[in-house]
Every structure is written in structure tokens, then in C-alpha cells.
Amino acid sequence: MDVFVCTADPFKEPPLSVVNTALSVLAYDYPPEKLSVYVSDDGGSELTLFAFMEAAKFGRFWLPFCKEYNIMDRCPDAYFKSNYSANSDTQFIKEMYENMKEKIENVVEKGNVTDEDLSSEEELEAFSKWKRGIFTPQQHPSVIQVLLESDKDKDTAGNPMPNLIYVSREKSKASPHNFKAGALNTLIRVSAVMTNAPIILTLDCDMFSNDPKTAERVICFMMDPPDQSKLGYIQFPQMYHGLNKADIYAVEFKQPFQINAMGMDGFRGPNHVGTGCFFNRRVFFGGPSSFVQPEMPELRPDYTPKKNLIKSPSIVNLAHQVSGCNYENQSNWGLKIGFKYGTLVEDFYSGYRLQCEGWHSMFYHPKRPAFLGDVPITLIDVITQHKRWFVGFLDVAFSKYSPLTFGVRSMGFLQSSIYVHYSLWAIWSIPIVAYAFIPQLALLNNISIFPKASDGWFLLYSFLFLGAYGQQCIEFIQGHSTTQRWWSDQRFWLIKGLTSYPFAAIEFVTKLIGIDASKGFNVTSKVVDDEQGKMYDQGIFEFGVASPMFVPLSMAAILNLVSFLYGFLMMINLDGFFVQMFIAGFGVMNSLPVLEAMVFRSDKGRMPTKITIISACLVFVLYGLSFCLH
Numbered sequence: 100m101d102v103f104v105c106t107a108d109p110f111k112e113p114p115l116s117v118v119n120t121a122l123s124v125l126a127y128d129y130p131p132e133k134l135s136v137y138v139s140d141d142g143g144s145e146l147t148l149f150a151f152m153e154a155a156k157f158g159r160f161w162l163p164f165c166k167e168y169n170i171m172d173r174c175p176d177a178y179f180k181s182n183y184s185a186n187s188d189t190q191f192i193k194e195m196y197e198n199m200k201e202k203i204e205n206v207v208e209k210g211n212v213t214d215e216d217l218s219s220e221e222e223l224e225a226f227s228k229w230k231r232g233i234f235t236p237q238q239h240p241s242v243i244q245v246l247l248e249s250d251k252d253k254d255t256a257g258n259p260m261p262n263l264i265y266v267s268r269e270k271s272k273a274s275p276h277n278f279k280a281g282a283l284n285t286l287i288r289v290s291a292v293m294t295n296a297p298i299i300l301t302l303d304c305d306m307f308s309n310d311p312k313t314a315e316r317v318i319c320f321m322m323d324p325p326d327q328s329k330l331g332y333i334q335f336p337q338m339y340h341g342l343n344k345a346d347i348y349a350v351e352f353k354q355p356f357q358i359n360a361m362g363m364d365g366f367r368g369p370n371h372v373g374t375g376c377f378f379n380r381r382v383f384f385g386g387p388s389s390f391v392q393p394e395m396p397e398l399r400p401d402y403t404p405k406k407n408l409i410k411s412p413s414i415v416n417l418a419h420q421v422s423g424c425n426y427e428n429q430s431n432w433g434l435k436i437g438f439k440y441g442t443l444v445e446d447f448y449s450g451y452r453l454q455c456e457g458w459h460s461m462f463y464h465p466k467r468p469a470f471l472g473d474v475p476i477t478l479i480d481v482i483t484q485h486k487r488w489f490v491g492f493l494d495v496a497f498s499k500y501s502p503l504t505f506g507v508r509s510m511g512f513l514q515s516s517i518y519v520h521y522s523l524w525a526i527w528s529i530p531i532v533a534y535a536f537i538p539q540l541a542l543l544n545n546i547s548i549f550p551k552a553s554d555g556w557f558l559l560y561s562f563l564f565l566g567a568y569g570q571q572c573i574e575f576i577q578g579h580s581t582t583q584r585w586w587s588d589q590r591f592w593l594i595k596g597l598t599s600y601p602f603a604a605i606e607f608v609t610k611l612i613g614i615d616a617s618k619g620f621n622v623t624s625k626v627v628d629d630e631q632g633k634m635y636d637q638g639i640f641e642f643g644v645a646s647p648m649f650v651p652l653s654m655a656a657i658l659n660l661v662s663f664l665y666g667f668l669m670m671i672n673l674d675g676f677f678v679q680m681f682i683a684g685f686g687v688m689n690s691l692p693v694l695e696a697m698v699f700r701s702d703k704g705r706m707p708t709k710i711t712i713i714s715a716c717l718v719f720v721l722y723g724l725s726f727c728l729h
């Protein structure tokens with residue numbers, strides 16, 4: 100089994116946590132000589148390489164320790180935060196861990212690796228590329244370091260260690276690198292020439308393994324599914340640790356990650372969500388009955404690399420060659436082979452294309468989560484992340500392979516309609532924006548726009564509202580969640596409807612007409628600022644930055660409050676205005692955190708005054724316009 104761990108920025112993705120993820124899989128209950136972990140460092144950072152050198156040393160103690168005590172939490176950080184029983188062995192291993200942690204954090208704080216940090220000639224040599232000539236994250240030669248080699252390196256109990264290989268592909272400003280999809284395709288090739296295992300696990304750097312038996316169980320499915328020849332991948336849901344009680348930003352994303360995936364399992368299987376996914380290597384080379392040849396025999400999924408040679412010059416040279424930034428020019432990579440390019444949601448798109456080619460997938464949702472990830476803990480991080488996803492989805496919706504056209508033909512109406520639902524998600528911004536502003540403006544102008552409460556049509560409105568909300572609530576409760584989290588989820592859907600969705604739609608359109616304002620793949624920060632962490636744990640929204648995305652949100656909050664108060668104070672005729680009063684009242688309830696952040700808070704996370712003033716002025720303008728128009 101080859102495991103791919105991706106990282107892209109040592110300052111947003113602390114090397115210590117990347118190392119923890121890698122250690123959690125290195126320590127799988129799985130024959131070590133058959134396990135290889137490849138780390139893709141798109142940040143091209145010596146800090147990450149240094150962290151992994153330290154991890155390789157610590158791993159020799161950590162692996163036998165986990166196996167001897169049959170530990171479940173094989174991510175060291177999770178283990179030391181748990182309620183473990185202390186004895187001299189745990190004390191010893193904890194000291195080793197603290198030691199490694201200190202070394203890594205020191206280097207990260209310093210910002211570079213100096214000769215004093217290194218202890219051998221070999222280590223010095225490994226960093227020489229950073230010292231020679233130009234080396235920036237955007238422009239550098241490829242760096243490939245075999246840090247552990249299974250047939251030579253032993254753990255402290257004398258058992259072989261798994262392979263551990265650090266890969267930072269060549270980058271040049273002149274050639275597109277295709278973000279994570281490009282990184283994964285490089286790893287498919289580098290791993291092919293070194294170990295070429297038939298099963299590949301992809302992991303984001305913040306998703307550690309939470310169950311050491313996962314790999315073994317997956318093998319059972321891979322060896323014995325009912326339609327073995329077509330099983331392309333086994334997807335675990337994205338699950339997280341450290342969510343606050345109410346999950347205020349609805350980052351659990353329960354419906355897409357857990358509930359819908361279960362439904363899709365009844366068709367061709369769940370969509371791919373980027374991490375926690377075991378692939379059959381063969382899927383990257385065309386459909387089950389249409390093999391697409393790679394450029395060289397060494398990359399074929401059925402090629403057997405010579406054993407025990409991953410450090411040999413010929414293999415290392417070949418690995419450098421296939422990780423070059425021009426290697427993919429005029430090839431099928433990203434088009435017909437490997438992860439597919441052309442969107443910011445390479446996971447969604449690649450999984451979709453695999454299913455179009457005829458591959459099936461399987462959803463596996465064990466009681467004890469197989470993987471646990473970090474969540475973004477500030478509002479701006481969450482809505483920016485979602486904006487990126489929705490731009491990506493629109494890329495897919497309007498591509499040559501759109502689920503609306505190509506998808507329906509290849510996978511049938513039902514399965515493809517799920518992909519249509521996701522890819523056009525940003526369209527929700529239209530009804531949400533309309534409902535956040537129009538009934539309220541009409542109310543302020545004494546115009547009734549919905550049927551009266553005594554009218555028969557009113558029943559239809561109530562039925563649709565209660566039906567949609569009731570269904571979602573039941574899904575949450577059935578899925579072992581709470582009504583509090585359901586409330587957060589519906590609220591956050593409205594928040595995204597006013598922020599991420601419309602801004603994604605605008606970004607997509609500006610990209611289409613050639614004014615590309617986006618910065619491509621903006622990596623989500625996994626660094627937790629102590630103060631922000633505390634606020635998040637208490638369930639308090641974090642605004643803080645003056646982002647334009649907060650403007651429509653604040654405008655809606657102000658307008659709903661003003662129109663509701665107007666209706667209330669003017670003792671407006673409730674029969675005629677019931678629906679409008681209800682919508683405004685519902686809007687106010689959902690806006691409470693925003694209103695509070697505008698008016699009552701003085702901490703760093705409050706709504707910036709600038710945003711409040713701009714929004715209030717714009718609401719005034721809107722009201723003026725509506726007044727003139729009617």
C-alpha cells in the first residue's frame with residue numbers, strides 16, 4: 100500500500116502536525132515491508148523535510164511502542180492528549196516526542212535549517228539544494244529524499260520500518276502546477292517507479308489515522324467486493340476533532356459528507372472527498388475496460404519495480420525525471436490519466452470522471468472514525484474555503500464533461516443528478532439573497548407579497564417550509580447529531596448563501612471573461628491562534644477582518660431587524676403580512692451572532708466598524724431605491 104500525504108505551506112500547515120499524520124499511518128497494523136508513505140511538499144520547504152527527518156528517527160521508537168501496548172491513537176499528538184496510562188515506557192516515549200517537537204518548532208520559528216541543526220553528512224547533503232542557487236516555493240528543482248527504507252531500516256525492536264519518502268516536485272513559474280491534483284499525479288509517478296503498490300491511500304496533511312486496523316479492513320473489501328473488477332475507490336467520510344459543541348460554522352458538513360454519501364452508495368457509490376480514500380491504482384489509467392497506456396512501462400499499474408532498490412541511482416534519477424515540472428507536457432496526465440485538472444475541486448471532479456468511466460466506489464463509515472481532521476475556526480477561513488469549492492463546482496458544471504450533459508449520458512440520470520446538485524450549488528445564492536432582502540423591503544413599504552394567513556395557498560408555503568426544515572432536522576437526529584448542530588447548519592447555509600455562493604458565482608464569471616481575480620488554490624490555515632481557539636471553543640463567531648463578504652451578511656442582518664421592528668411597532672396587519680413578518684423574524688433569529696458582533700462586542704473578533712457603517716449605508720440606499728420604485 101502506498102500512502103500519499105499532501106502539504107503545501109509550512110506556515111499554514113505546521114510541519115509538526117504533518118509529521119503526526121504521517122506517523123499515524125506509518126504505525127498502521129500492516130506489514131511494514133509492504134507499506135510506503137510518500138509526502139508531497141508543495142511548499143518546497145526545508146522546514147518540512149527537517150521535520151520528517153526527525154520523524155523518521157522518532158518513528159523507530161514510536162512504532163514498536165504502539166504495537167507493544169496495542170495503542171489505538173497512533174497519532175502521537177492525539178495519544179499524548181488522551182487519557183493514557185502512565186508508566187516508565189510512556190514517560191520515555193513522551194520525552195522523545197517532546198524532544199522532537201521542540202526541535203521542529205525551533206526550526207520553524209527560526210524559519211530555516213542551519214548546519215547546527217543537522218547531525219550527519221547525509222543530512223547536510225539533503226539540504227544542499229536549498230543552499231545552492233535560487234530556491235523559492237514557486238521556483239525550485241525537485242527534491243526527493245528516501246528517509247526510511249524498509250529493507251535496511253529497523254525499528255528498536257528489530258522489525259523493518261515502512262518506507263518513508265519526501266517528495267517536493269520541481270516548480271517553475273513558467274509551467275502550471277495544477278495544485279493538489281498536480282502534486283498527487285507526481286506522487287502516482289514517483290511511487291510507481293519506487294514501489295508501485297496496487298492500493299493508494301490519499302490523505303490531507305491534517306487528517307490523521309484514528310484506527311490502526313483501517314488498512315487491513317479495506318483490503319478485505321478490495322479483495323472481495325461483489326463487483327471486484329469495477330471497484331475503484333473506498334471513501335471514508337471526512338470527520339473532525341475539536342468541533343465546538345454547536346458546530347457554529349457547520350464545518351461537520353454532515354449532509355454532503357455523511358448522509359448523501361450513504362445515498363450515493365446505492366448507485367455507483369459516493370463522490371470522492373479528497374482525503375481518507377483508498378484507490379485501486381488501476382483507476383488512474385482509464386476505465387475498467389479501456390486501459391490508457393502511460394508514456395513509459397515503469398508507470399504501468401501492473402509493473403513490478405525491482406525490490407530493495409529505491410535508493411539506487413537509476414531509480415532515484417527516474418523519480419526526479421517524472422517529478423519534473425515539464426514532464427507532463429503533451430501527455431495524458433490530468434486529462435485521461437491520474438487526477439483530472441481544470442477545477443479547484445480536483446477530488447470531486449476526479450471521482451466524478453472515474454464514475455463516468457465506469458468505476459464504482461464504496462462508502463465506509465465505521466463507528467470509530469477511521470480518520471480525523473482539523474477544522475478551520477474563523478468565519479472568514481470557512482467561507483473562503485467554501486467559496487473556493489463553489490468556484491470549483493462551477494468549473495465542473497460548465498466544463499466539457501458537465502454532469503448536465505456528459506454525466507447524464509455516462510452514468511444515468513439519477514447518479515448524475517447528484518453531481519448536478521453539487522456542481523450548481525452556488526445557484527442557491529439567488530433565492531437566499533432574494534428572501535433576505537425582498538420581503539423585508541416590501542414590508543417597509545407596506546406591500547404584501549405573499550398570500551394572507553387565512554388564504555388556502557398559505558398552507559402550501561407552510562408545508563414547503565416545514566417539510567424542508569423537518570427533513571433536515573430528522574436527518575441530523577438520525578445521524579446521531581443534535582438539534583443545536585442542525586440549527587447551526589441551517590443558519591450557516593443562509594450565511595453561505597449571502598457570502599460564499601454569490602462571491603463564488605462572481606469570481607467564476609470574472610474568470611470566464613478573463614479578469615481572473617482569484618488566487619487559485621488558497622490553502623486553508625491549520626494554525627490555531629490561542630485567543631481565536633478560546634473564542635471558538637465557547638461558540639462565539641469570529642469576524643475580525645474587514646472582508647467584503649461580510650457586507651451582504653451585515654446588510655441582511657440590519658434590514659431584517661429594521662423591517663421586523665417596523666412591522667412590530669406599527670402593529671401591521673398580521674393576516675396580510677404574516678409570511679413577511681415570519682421571514683423577517685426568522686432572519687433576525689439567524690442574524691443574532693452578526694447583530695451581536697456589530698453592536699455589543701468589543702473584542703478582536705467583533706464586526707469591523709467599517710463593515711457595519713458601509714452595510715448600514717447600503718441598506719439605506721436599498722430602502723431609498725425600493726421607496727422610489729414603488
Ligand SMILES: O=c1ccn([C@@H]2O[C@H](COP(=O)(O)OP(=O)(O)O[C@H]3O[C@H](CO)[C@@H](O)[C@H](O)[C@H]3O)[C@@H](O)[C@H]2O)c(=O)[nH]1
Nearest residue numbers: 105106107141278279282303304372373374444620622623
Ligand atoms: O497547491 C496545493 C494546494 C493544496 N494542497 C494540499 O491539499 C490539501 C487540501 O488543502 P486545504 O487547504 O486543506 O483545502 P480544504 O478545502 O480544506 O480541502 C478540501 O477540499 C480540497 C479541494 O476540493 C480537497 O483536495 C481536500 O481533500 C478537501 O479536504 C492539503 O493537504 C494541502 O496541503 C497541495 O498539495 N497543493
Ligand SMILES: [Mn+2]
Nearest residue numbers: 303305472623
Ligand atoms: Mn483541509
